[in-house]
Amino acid sequence: MASVFPKESDRTKYIHRKFKRLDKKSKSKIKKRKYSNTNWKKISFPPKVKLIEEPNETLKYFNQAFKYYNQNHNVDFDLSNIQYFSPVTIALLAACISSERFTNKMGTRGNVPKNFILRSIFMESGFFDHVRILDNRIKSVTKSSAKLLHKVTKDKVETGIAKENCRFMMNKIGAKYVDDLEPLYVILVEAMQNTNNHASAKVDIGYDWWLYRYEDKSRNIVHFTFLDIGVGVFKSLPVMNWVRRLTNSANFTSNLDLVDDLLEGRIRSRTLRKDRGKGIPQIYDQSKDKMFKDFYILSNDILINAKTDDKIKLDEEFQGTLYYWTMETKIN
The missing domain is CATH 3.30.750 (Transcription Regulator spoIIAA)
Structure with missing residues (x-):
């Protein structure tokens, strides 16, 4: 009578296949269990x-x-x-x-x-x-x-994006020439350049920057947001170096004590090259132009209203640097 069992070699293969299938099932269960938990x-x-x-x-x-x-x-x-x-x-x-x-x-x-x-x-x-x-x-x-929301990596300066936004706003505010939008162009380019100036005091890293433009036609307003998720202005290398010098001669209580020095350009950028932009002081100066209805700078635990010069120390800290402004459009 023939054996009901397969030959030894076939039986070995059968057992291996069975254990392989069981192994796959057990791995699957482990993965599902891991995901569910x-x-x-x-x-x-x-x-x-x-x-x-x-x-x-x-x-x-x-x-x-x-x-x-x-x-x-x-x-x-x-x-x-x-x-x-x-x-x-x-x-x-x-x-x-x-x-x-x-x-x-x-x-x-x-x-x-x-x-x-x-x-x-x-x-x-x-x-x-x-x-x-x-x-x-x-x-x-x-x-x-x-394409209203732009993301640019490696802290690149995209002059084409800056020019496109100026051309967009030219007709919106009734300007005759794109050069009339120079304050907007300067702010965008300086913000792009300044992203790399927010590098950590410990590590020289470039951060992605983001630009978002939104037109609220119901209110005749265009909103602009420019930001990077970095260490923030007040934790950047130039500011940290400035603080170390400050504490030798004055009492330093909070980042509010640094705002005037920052806006007035006394805190130098991380490079002394003359061909580089002036960063936040330049942005602050241009924000005073009448084409901007509102203008805010938010970094770390400080919120600055560039139009009114109000400065607020926040309880919550922002992870990076953000510029937000609005421009009124011409009512047809």
Whole structure:
């Protein structure tokens, strides 16, 4: 009678195949179990998010996300119940989620606002060209050709982007020549150049910069946001060197004590080359032009209103440097 078992060589192969299949199953279970136990922390924004008007209230959500990421948690951004999300905050959210320095290379997911108008603003801005936090169905319909939100790496100075924004604003404000927009051009180029000046006192690193332009036709206003997620002005090498000299002869209490020196150009840039721009002092001087309705500089724990010269020390700290301004359009 023939044996019901296969030959020894075939039996060995059969056992190996069986254990191989079991090994695959066990690995699959381990992967699923690992994913299901991954600690996702949720950040739920309030109905209204206004970075400039309510900086402490807004920054605490970003700082909480930064804390979660650095504790090796993944972050789930809940935008569903937001009714108002200021244009400057859209740019900030895109920059933060896209920055490995901010996210610590951890996972990110989220949703879109239920508010139809706000959801449209997110999509039209180009936000989802840079941020991939949704499922495939949503990703496929959020591609934007508007290119309102620019990301440039390695602290490049893109004069073409600066000129394009000047040409865009020329007709909006009723200017006859593009040269009439020189203050806008200077601010954009200086901000691009100055990104590299925010390098750490410890490490010479270049940071990506972001530019977002949003036209609110209902109010005849164009919003501009320029930012980088770096160490911030007050933790940069030039400022740290200045502080070390200050503490030898004066009492230094907070970054507020440095603002006037910074704006008036007494704190020199990290390079003494004459062909380099003047950075924040130049931006500050140009911001006084009447073509700008509002102009703010936010870095670390300091918010500066360049139009009124009001300076506020914040309780919450911003991870980088941000310029935000508005320009009124010509009413037809």
